[in-house]
Amino acid sequence: MKFVTILLAAGLLLAGVGASHAVVRIADDRGGRIGNYVTKFQRLRSSGQSVIIDGLCASACTLVLGTVPHDKICVTSRATLGFHAAYDFGSNGRTIANPEATMMLYSMYPAPVKQWIAARGGLAPQMIFLRGKQLEAMYRPCY
Secondary structure, three states, rough: OOOHHHHHHHHHHHHHHHHHOOEEEEEOOOOOOOOHHHHHHHHHHHHOOOEEEEEEEHHHHHHHHOOOOHHEEEEEEOOOOEOOOOOOEEOOOOOOOOHHHHHHHHHHHHHHHHHHHHHOOOOOOOOOEEHHHHHHOEEEEOO
């Protein structure tokens, strides 16, 4: 019985060590509610996991940039980040700009991303895309 307990304890210890080396791949994430993404990426940051952006990461998904440490994020040649202003849905189902949420969203981005957004007129209803050499200048490539 003591041997089984030791094996179980060793297994749990090794599982904990390996978890910090796990990788999360973002490939086709169109975003969603800001609060859900903040919670998701705070947990990811706490886990120590790395993030590979390997496709579309749009809207609230881009909060990964301000939540997960810069050295835990890499981008592939397929990575594309899509940014736009935050909005709510009105009673008729139409979108309504949310300036407070937009400012909160913008404030979470790292300085180089903020500068890139500002150079394109800021966060607006239409999506702007960061990819290619401009993105690779801000984040390390994945190997």
